[in-house]
Amino acid sequence: MKAIEITQAGEMKMVVREMPQTGAEDILLKLSYVGLCGSDLSTYLGKNPLVQFPRIPGHEISAVIESVGAEVPATFQPGQQVTVVPYTNCGECSSCKQKRFNACRYNQTLGVQRDGAMAEYLAVPWQKVLADEQLSAVQLALVEPLTVGFHAVDNGKVTDSDTVVIFGCGMIGSGAIVRAHLRGAKVVAVDIDDSKLEVAKRLGADHVVNSKSQNLHEELQKMTGGHGPSVVVEAAGSPFTYQAAIEEVSFAGRVVCIGYAGSDISFATKLWVQKELEILGSRNANPSDFEAVIKYLKSGKLDENLLVSKIIAPEDVPAAVQDWSENHGKILKILVQF
Structure with missing residues (x-):
């Protein structure tokens, strides 16, 4: 599959990666849109100490379910539109024991401590997938950054x-x-x-x-x-x-x-x-924040065109990120359409 990879600080290119391996509790997603975040820009500039290269960026996700593992609940079906909670949590640290999973001591965020979603396909545990058929694909990509x-x-x-x-x-x-x-x-x-x-x-x-x-x-x-x-x-x-x-x-x-x-x-x-x-x-977001943003977007009160600065193709990402690094003041959100 095609993927965007930051190979080292200041260098980003299109690469070919193997298709993701999926387990019994995993969902295979076909990406629709992936947002570029300020953390992705920091990674590109070599300013994110949590990142090791090479790294596939991206954690603001809009996707369609391609297939589901044998132990995934029946509420998830191929063809559903979804977004993803891109953080992990261990369940055992002091934050997790207080149900503040967003601040897990051992959190790994997609595109930061582990490869992210800037690719054609992504496999994630079903527990991190949020399906919603009322929101558009663009709106789903805006959920995580708003949370x-x-x-x-x-x-x-x-x-x-x-x-x-x-x-x-x-x-x-x-x-x-x-x-x-x-x-x-x-x-x-x-x-x-x-x-x-x-x-x-x-x-x-x-x-x-x-x-x-x-x-x-x-x-x-x-x-x-x-x-x-x-x-x-x-x-x-x-x-x-x-x-x-x-x-x-x-x-x-x-x-x-x-x-x-x-x-x-x-x-x-x-x-x-x-x-x-x-x-x-304040770090990341909790499930209740995702629920609140989805409810807000369903209300129809937001014109998402206010927040989306541009939509680009994957092959245009390296040039767009380079330009963003030089002229970041005017940019709110760049979405990559797969």
Whole structure:
């Protein structure tokens, strides 16, 4: 079968791989669309320490069931449209014992610690497959990236009494904007790209701030009556936004961190104590987040064209990723159509 492989940092090409081997509890999938994620870009650039080369990227999946193993439940049948939960969990570590499977100590994500879905076929355990005939193939490919922002908002315990600031209006931040809006919160989106801020408005942001051209502190103070936002979601992975999150959040506020910064960051630690902040990490997503995103997409409230920057063929992936690495500011989601 054809597959896209990152052979080493800065090098990606089409290769031919053997068809996946399937066991009794496995489902063989024929891929429809696979999304390119920021983690795939980091892998391509050689910045992901969890990856060993060569690696097939891809964990944002839309597919059709090709065949099922002998012990797969009868609810799964060839021809069904599906998406996939791309993480593993051991069931025994401290996270798993608390049913926080998304933070499993030994997690292996498709396309990161193990080969991913950027190929014609993929075999996965049936327990990781979610079938849904109401969603389109494109919508199914958007489920997983939206779940990460949904999960962050859940971690932040956001309610309709909160003002939530979201730093970074990429795909992950977009999911956080949607979820916070659905919770009834006042949502403020912050980015340095006006086109992404326009999308943020259409996704439910009540206010937007371009932190490059506007005074972020002054704008947030005006919006919150001088208190600062009660919740900040950091989805940009920038030293500036990490520092701003601590500085701008209200006293007794919550900060939820999703983004990976490329370097260590210095904080005014007195603010943690004086404000009595809750500072939380947020990783991947749980089954409940997948259910929530699927329910949202079924509502018809999202025009997926807002989030899909382009759809490309597999043979165009190397050039597209190279271009993305040089001009990543305008891209929300690239889908590869198999």
